Amino acid sequence: MKRLKQLFWISEDSRRNAPLTSKKKINRFAALLNLLLVTALWVALFWFSLRAIHVQLDFAFLGQFRIRIWDGFLVTLGLSVCSLILSLIIGILSAAGQSSPLLFIRFFCSVYVKFIRGTPLIMQIYLFFYIVGTAWGVNNRFVAGVLILSIFEGAYIAEIIRGSLLSLDESQLEAARSVGFTRRQTWRFVILPQMIARTLPALTGQFASIIKDSSLLSIIAVIELTQAMREISAVNFRLFECYLFLGILYLCLTLPISLISERLERRFQYES
Amino acid sequence: MKVEFQNLSKQYESGRIILKPMDFADDVHTLAVIGPSGGGKSTLLRIIGGLIAPTTGKLWVNSEEIEQNESSLQQYRRKIGFVFQQGGLFRHMNAHDNIAVPLEQVHGFSRTEASGRAMELLERFGLKDDWKKKPAALSGGQQQRVAIARAIAAKPGLLLLDEPTSALDPEYTTEVLDVIQELKEDGLHFIIVTHEMGFARHACDKAAFLCEGSLMEYGESAQLFGQPETEQLQRFLGKLLEWNL
């Protein structure tokens, strides 16, 4: 009975401080067994749902579209990486701007952050596509997409960075002064390392969000992964296969990232 | 080290006066600053350490005036060691780096010199095996010994300690006070804010009593503890005795 319980029940102390992915304290066999059960449940759920509407899964057609899918995958990757870089820059600047001594800059940045965080991405895409695309004359949809996505994600990154700046301990800055560090040295040896430790896990998580959010750019006809799949499904009506496969492709990108993020989080937990 | 100040006072923006204007001049060897909580002891020590600026008044150390601008303060802080009550170590650095990085970056040691000096001090304070640990992995007493090691690593002319033991359990308190006593025997000069009256009385040759923002009494420790003059000090010491064995 106790053995059986051990297979399904996590002990008190490993529950307290371990995320599920740290297998160290969870019995290997129990982990495998439970993972298998979970997978079986999901597969069964899908299978019954599809049967109820008489869909028979057939992925064979994907082969003939592999070039379009691969191209879309690369565009998504490119969009995400470019947006990550640009949104990091925007995020850092607007986080710094929000603590600027100049009231104008401070308000400018916080209005930007509040507006972006308070409105849906899809509305921003339509709105900014007219501004960026039509008024600023950016005709390249990829560039427009990167700009729009970066403006959106930049606001979230700004909040991540601002939060970690706020949580910076005054006593650490005083210690830096007491050992004789200059302002520059304080930034280099104290503030930046501590902020990076604190923001890196969240920033990595944000990268996964960027990848997912880039799918909405399909509405302005950027032919990234989602748009490619939409086009394919529009000709052969294999909606289930297309979207299921689409989900798998996104997971191929986001799952490793969230694993890295969790690992970073655990590593820095003990440091700061 | 000769410490001197005139008309020194501190008032925060809220308008509250923390330190009333005070004068002081003496050659400081080992000085204990005592007094009730909130009396302004930390504030005074921070001003002497060049960490905060006084509202009025001037400060001289070794007959040199301490100018309140950032670059000369930086110069000044390099000649002083500071130990905080707690949390003064850099959290993201291990014990070794906490000592070695300032030596290398601030005092111009080479990497090997800095590292050698750090290990020498860690060994001396019984922390040789813990050099790799970050502060969070050290006990409170070990953290304070690292903090002291960092503060004296560059051989400062004066060491300032702000209640270095008040966050510690009694057994750790002793190990930290022993370290300070040992440094005293090496001829290090220090000012310590402390609630350890035994240490203030027996290990420090001078003592100052700070209460409600005024420097009420100053003199030989034996004198100050033996014959307190002001009513405030008598009451303060009386209170402390209440729970003694």
Ligand SMILES: Nc1ncnc2c1ncn2[C@@H]1O[C@H](COP(=O)(O)OP(=O)(O)OP(=O)(O)O)[C@@H](O)[C@H]1O
């Ligand atoms: N940055 C600040 N702004 C406003 N008031 C402050 C600030 N720092 C300290 N104070 C106030 O100054 C007073 C004296 O503080 P200080 O820390 O110097 O006292 P203390 O004698 O060291 O007390 P303790 O024994 O509790 O450490 C306290 O009442 C405190 O609230």
Ligand SMILES: [Mg+2]
């Ligand atoms: Mg204090």
